[in-house]
Amino acid sequence: MSNSNPVYPVIWHDDRVLLIDQTRLPQEYTVVEIRHYEDMAAAIKTMIVRGAPAIGVAAAYGMYLGARAIAATDRQQFLSELETVAETLRQTRPTAVNLFWAIARMLKTARGTLGSVDHLKAVLLETAQTIQAEDLQTCRAIGEHGLNALPKTPEKLRLLTHCNAGALATAGYGTALGVVRSAWIAGRLERLYADETRPRLQGAKLTAWECVQEGIPVTVIAEGMAAHCMNRGMVDAVVVGADRIAANGDTANKIGTYQVAIAARAHGIPFFVAAPFSTVDFELASGREIPIEERDPVELYQIGTTRLTPERGVDYYNPAFDVTPASLIAAIVTERGAIAPGELAQWRGVQAG
Template identity: 70%
Template sequence: MLTSSLYPVTWQGDRAVLIDQTRIPQEYRTVEITNSESMADAIKTMIVRGAPAIGVAAAYGMYLGSQEIITSDRTTFLQQLEEIAQKLRQTRPTAVNLFWAIERQLQTAHHTPGDLTALKTALLETAQTIQREDLATCQAIGDHGLSILPETPEKLTLLTHCNAGALATAGYGTALGVIRSAWRANRLQRVFADETRPRLQGAKLTAWECVQDNIPVTVISDNMAAHCMKQGLIDAVVVGADRITTNGDAANKIGTYSLALVSKAHNVPFFVAAPLSTVDFKLATGEEIPIEERDAQEIYQIGDSRICPEGADYYNPAFDVTPAHLITAIITEKGAVKPEELKQFKV
């Protein structure tokens, strides 16, 4: 039984409804998306974020785009659907689930027999299937993760970075899914959540999710992790991923790599929780992952307040890559494996 009823993307009649994650925790608000352009904008501006949730949103964006195409010719339809796919691809270059969901929708379009009405119906059904599958996948990840968490005399304290919870998926979460499963099994004492500069997804989103589910949570700044580990406050680290390569290197929110290094130095297990759809078997190593660089304003401004001087330069990569040798295990819906064992899942 799921312990979270948060669903960042839902389908209601003829539109997708997104939780506006840029408003949390100050305000819970939803946004209705009725066309592909609005969906692309919602992904780019991070109204919806987190690799699996982006994939679900993009799948619905493809269906909404199909409704905008006015033609009775199948070839013309497929050409225009590809143009919509390309606009969606350009929103977030690092999250592989985006590309995976778009490609799955294109395959649906190319292989569905019948007229264009049947094809569009199939696109909607595929988007809904992707959503259902991800929800089941997250609970499986949570349960597999629970099985490999350290055995300790007391209940566990787990540290996570950014937000890989219900808000980042179809529901339940990947890294936070493991945490939810531990809470449900009465094995969790407390979650430590890195604030995750510059957008503060840990402080805003992960902490908010934990509060909603009555899971004890302590927010720390990103530079406190080493101190907390030295004090013996952290039993294990569980993070998500936006793209994992064949060798087990994992791209995740900026700051994850340094957290992995700190974990290694303190002999704290470091787990990456992600669905197999996040594994990009076309890439051999993390060196090949494109890293999105976002607007410098995210660094020099918080809300309406500028916190840095004008005239300074800024560098704002959204992700970094954690090498496989720093990862204890990768937790997938088919089980937890060592990074070098990921290859067994390649089809």
């Protein structure tokens, strides 16, 4: 993939949404057609589309698909049925705040738009498309701000990331991987180390796939190897994405991120979070209030059709996310710049959306 042929995981085309099925990568590139909001909810829940910003874009289109199917011509009846659509979408992934932010923006647009129900539906489609376009612009800005925040030496950096926060996780370009892309384009990247990211292996499957498309040098490691690589002097900085950031800077990201942050602190390596400003949830004072999704234990005990553990006598705990304390984060890189976690509060009055 070149910059002239980017990856877009969510596309509006001919009155339907096209999603890259991320559960089939890298073995198979498949596009799924979504025409109904219930199918969009299922696609989000089963991680056909994943990554907080991409989930937000998908949810916005899901709201439009739901709105399109509402037969009511009475405005209040329409808004009531649209709330049912919103609640179905809210139930899919509890941790990713972009999901709730996009749904809230679509509802606010619906309530604030005058005119016929048909006009309201048209405005909702325009709003979903705007959310998508804004996210792509945001990611490119994050990439540039992140590049400026990275260590100035050495000239060629070895970066480490966890999970996938690339084009596949956003409207395109990526957040954490957007910073990596910007470093690569600027000639400042020597190599990316990608944690494999158990149990769903997003780093091994998705981040590595994206890097291969663009010729970015990438080495996949098990997350249990991250501290070892740091100790060997192989990593200059860590850049990860985020699914929700509390007002104090505590950050929820894919499970395993917290231990990478601890290892980075122990080795004096800067740890950056890259995310749209909409990922900051100012209603939550700290990371202790962030809801953590728990997923089906089959993700732990089975890969494909191969079982990894004994069939009986074993219990499982499968949280999808953990929370990295703000004290371990050098900066939160947003489209507004690299912000120290302790300075987030001053931005509350100018929150996006």
